[in-house]
Amino acid sequence: MDRLTALAVFRQVVERGSFAAAARHLKLSAAAVSKNIGELEAHLAVRLLNRTTRSMSLTEAGQRYYEQVSRILDDLQQADSSLGELQATPSGTLRVSAPMSFSLVCLADAIPRFLARYPELTLDLQLDDRRVDMIAEGFDLAVRGSDRLEDSSLVARPLLTLRHVLCAAPQYLRRHGTPQVPEDLQALECVQFSLSGHAREWVFQRGEQVRRLEVCGRYSVNSSLALCAALRAGHGISLVPEIYVRDDLAQGRLQPLLEDWQMMQTQLYAIYPSRRQLQAKVRVFIDFLLEELGQQA
Structure with missing residues (x-):
């Protein structure tokens, strides 16, 4: 017996006054309606309906059961409707994990505009450069940067390609010289972003020509903003996403190096659990990311 179907059949029989009327409404055969009622009564070990060839009425137990079942079915319908509204209208709490440096540089100023656009939505944005376990930690979406994304059951939507630039402060280059070929870096102080796969x-x-160089230095750090601060202070050379140092390059605080060589790139993704039945709150945040990052690119 399909319990939920049997309850729905019982309700329709009571409200429409006959097995035949309930069968027409539910698009079932009269035999199927009778079978559902019989199995429900057998399951409950109580008679719910008094029925003859000409009339039908509720027993006392049937009346009490009908009132309780009706409330339960109404609550289920309301629950279904509320989920439909959630799918259609961005609302509720959206939990997002994103890299700290990237978010501070590229998203922080734009977040208030996003919230103003969707007043029924609450955003819980967790800034953390570590790779979170989305499912275990209850995130709806994560922004991740990687030059190689591991196989996963999660959906990865490309957002932006971060082009890297090799750069250093002019004062560092005056003291230690300007590299002319990649191999020159092995004699210089290289600042490393410790969370990078490279x-x-x-x-x-x-x-x-492809050059793979093992670099070393006295400073590695897990924050791109701290890395950029070290470069501006004249402590070494580093590969850094161009978007983080765009103003420094334009103002001459940092100088690009080996510009005739192609540097690594990092693809930025929006990661979320499923492509099917994507919640409105997740969909509009992905749209916001694409819009905002498209302008910055």
Whole structure:
């Protein structure tokens, strides 16, 4: 017996006054309606309906059961409707994990505009450069940067390609010299972003030439903003996403190096659990990311 179907059949029989009317409404055969009522009564071990060839009425137990079942079915219908509204209208709490440096540089100023656009939505934005377990920690969406995304059951939507630039402060280059080829970096102080998959190996390409260099330095850090601060202070050379140092390059605080070589790139993704039945709150945040990052790119 399908319990929920049997309850719905019982309600329709009571409200429509006959098995035949309930069968027409539910698009079932009269035999199927009778079978559902019989199985429900057998399951409950109580008679719910008094029925003859000409009339039908509720027993005392049937009346009490009908009132309780009706409330339960109404609550279920309301629950279904509320989810439909949630799918259609961005509302509720949206939990997002995003890298700290990236968010502070590229998203922080735009978040208030997003919230103003969707007044029924609450945003819980967790800034953390570590790779969170979305499902275990209850996130609806995560923003992740990677040059190689691991296989996963999660959906990865590309947002932006972060082009890296090799740079240093002019005062550092005056003291230690300007590298002319990638191999020159091995004699210089290289600041490493410790969360990168290539923290200790930098790759340069020019045409068919590929150089993979093991770099070293006295400073590695898990924050791109701290790394940029070290560069501006004249402590070494580093590969850093161009978007983080765009103003520094324009103002001359940092100087690009080996510009005839192609540097690594990092793809930024929006990661979420499922492509099916995507909640409105997740969909509109992805749209916001694409819009905002598209302008910055």
